[in-house]
Amino acid sequence: xxxxxxxxxGAAALALTxxxxxxxxxMAQAALTSxxxxxxxxxxxxxxxxxxxxxxxxxxxACGEENAIGPAHGPAIQAQWIRKVDLRHKGSGRKLxxxxxxxxxxxxxxxxxxxxxxxFKRADGIVxxxxxxxxxxxxxxxxxxxxxxxxxxETVTDQAPHAPRGKGTVESCTLCVxxxxxxxxxxxxxxxxxxxxxxIIFGDLNDPTSEISKRLAEYPSxxxxxxxxxxxxxxYQGL
Amino acid sequence: MRAVLIMVxxxxxxxxxxxxTPACAGGLQPTVPKAKGGTCVRDAAFxxxxxxxxxxxxxxxxxxxxxxxxxxxxxxCLDCHAVAGSDGxxxxxxxxxxxxxxxxxxxxxxxxxxxxxxxKPGPLIRQSSASAxxxx
Numbered sequence: 189x190x191x192x193x194x195x196x197x198g199a200a201a202l203a204l205t206x207x208x209x210x211x212x213x214x215m216a217q218a219a220l221t222s223x224x225x226x227x228x229x230x231x232x233x234x235x236x237x238x239x240x241x242x243x244x245x246x247x248x249x250a251c252g253e254e255n256a257i258g259p260a261h262g263p264a265i266q267a268q269w270i271r272k273v274d275l276r277h278k279g280s281g282r283k284l285x286x287x288x289x290x291x292x293x294x295x296x297x298x299x300x301x302x303x304x305x306x307x308f309k310r311a312d313g314i315v316x317x318x319x320x321x322x323x324x325x326x327x328x329x330x331x332x333x334x335x336x337x338x339x340x341x342e343t344v345t346d347q348a349p350h351a352p353r354g355k356g357t358v359e360s361c362t363l364c365v366x367x368x369x370x371x372x373x374x375x376x377x378x379x380x381x382x383x384x385x386x387x388i389i390f391g392d393l394n395d396p397t398s399e400i401s402k403r404l405a406e407y408p409s410x411x412x413x414x415x416x417x418x419x420x421x422x423x424y425q426g427l
Numbered sequence: 428m429r430a431v432l433i434m435v436x437x438x439x440x441x442x443x444x445x446x447x448t449p450a451c452a453g454g455l456q457p458t459v460p461k462a463k464g465g466t467c468v469r470d471a472a473f474x475x476x477x478x479x480x481x482x483x484x485x486x487x488x489x490x491x492x493x494x495x496x497x498x499x500x501x502x503x504c505l506d507c508h509a510v511a512g513s514d515g516x517x518x519x520x521x522x523x524x525x526x527x528x529x530x531x532x533x534x535x536x537x538x539x540x541x542x543x544x545x546x547k548p549g550p551l552i553r554q555s556s557a558s559a560x561x562x563x
Contacts, residue, residue, distance in 0.1 A: 225493030310493055318490050319543050345519075347545040349502050354543030369493055 222369035230294075230313040231363055232393040232421035233377065234400050234409065235286055239387035239426075240380075242285035245272050247388065250379030251289075254364060256348040260341065267338035267353075269361045270376055284427070287376065287388070290315055290336040290361035291412065291420030298328035298337065307358075313393075313421050314363045324356040333413050336360050363421075393421060457533035460526045464507040468499050478504075482540070501540065505548040520546035 251257070251270045260266045270289035276282070296315045298307040306321035307328045317328075317337075329337045337360040344353045350366035353359060364374035372378075377390045391400035403409075409423045467474055474481075482501060488494040496503075508526040509517040518524050520541040523532060527546070531538055540546075 219497040221495045221497050223489075223492055223494035308491065310491070312493070316490065320486055320490065344543070347543065349545055349549030352543035352545070357543065365493070369495055 225310045225312040225314070225369075227311045228394060230393040230421060231368055232292065232313065232391065232400060232423065233363075233374070234389050234391075234403055234423050234425060236387045236389075237284050237286045237424060237426035239385050240284075240286050241385060241387075242274060242283065244383065244385065246379040246383055246385075247287050247376035248272060250375040251361070254348065254367075254375035255351040255362070256346060256353070258344075258346070265339075265341040267340060267359060269338070269359070286424065286427075288334060288336070288412070289376075289422065290332075290363070291334050291418070291422040292361075292363060294419035294421070295417065297331040297333070297418065301327045301331040303327065310365075312368075314365050314368070315360075316362055316365065317358050317360065319352060319354060319357045319359070322357040324358060326358060328358055332360075333416055333418075457530045459529055460508065460510045460524070462507040462526075467507070468503070501544055502549065505546070509548045517547040 248270050255269060257267050257269060270287050273286055273288050275284040275286075277284075292309075292313055292315045294309075294313065296307065296309050299309055299315065302308075303325060304321045304323055306318045306323070307315070308318060309315045324339065326339055329335075329339060337358050339358050340353055340355050343355045347353050351362070364372070364376075367374060373390045377388045380386060380388045389400050389403065391398040393401060393404070395401060396405075403425070404423060407425055409425045410427050411418075411420045411423055468481075469477070481499060485496060485499055485501075489496065489500065505517075510522075510524050510526050510529075512518040512522060512524065520528065522528075525546060527538060527541075
């Protein structure tokens with residue numbers, strides 16, 4: 189797909205008059221603020237369950253505010269890009285609380301099953317829904333083992349300019365791709381750090397000098413449902 | 428031939444009768460709201476014929492490849508072309524005064540951009556100081 193677009197972009201470099209009054213114009217080579225997303229990076233997150241507080245949902249709130257996810261008419265149709273999950277070990281009684289969102293798999297099953305190519309993985313590992321192509325079939329929601337995706341059931345108004353949302357499409361955590369492309373970190377990470385919890389760190393898994401890579405190299409960590417072999421970009425510590 | 432003439436006359440009357448829509452002021456031509464700001468990313472004639480190609484080309488570049496443009500984007504259009512309503516704020520797509528609707532209502536072209544995108548100009552992406560330095 190990229191190849192064809194590249195060809196078209198290359199062919200469009202010349203303005204071409206193919207008939208009197210019919211001219212093919214080149215599409216402008218726009219001044220870019222970011223990109224293209226590069227396979228040199230693999231963005232990911234490391235969530236430390238020992239630092240995550242059971243009574244805190246700052247990450248969920250920050251996500252909702254950042255991406256303008258308003259309340260829906262009833263919990264059954266409420267979009268959840270990130271949610272807090274409380275766990276209790278039956279034997280020992282040990283309690284855990286941690287956020288779960290799109291795990292940004294290296295082998296995303298949502299993209300495998302998508303009939304239109306709307307679910308896809310960017311070169312830098314961020315898994316997204318291209319809502320221009322999404323037909324709302326929700327096959328990806330069935331395929332995702334993390335229940336990370338939501339369907340938009342209602343007409344949406346007052347969307348954030350960087351997070352278009354609309355009825356009839358599927359959506360999920362974008363890893364705050366607009367912030368990442370601008371050199372920032374996701375809103376949930378920022379909110380968690382702002383409270384001094386620091387339970388989520390964000391960084392480049394491909395860069396051995398990044399904090400996240402160092403932590404992963406130093407301490408034991410786990411992927412949820414590692415048995416599925418999806419190689420998630422979101423890892424957990426202290427599970 | 429007579430049927431064609433009747434159809435043309437009917438269309439003409441319909442366009443006259445739709446006087447509430449600003450796009451049809453005068454009945455025959457759409458009234459395009461004046462934009463603020465200096466020059467557009469391309470000249471008016473080019474944009475008139477090609478804006479849709481711009482938008483669909485850029486949507487793949489930015490969503491799928493992460494190549495985000497400085498000015499050639501839907502939000503850039505809204506920044507200059509947004510029309511203020513009676514309350515002084517930019518009108519939404521539900522209002523026939525919206526600059527996209529000014530022409531698209533006239534041309535009877537239904538666009539669905541604003542079923543997901545916000546039709547009002549938004550503030551720049553918030554970049555707090557905490558997010559300024561990306562964890563590398």
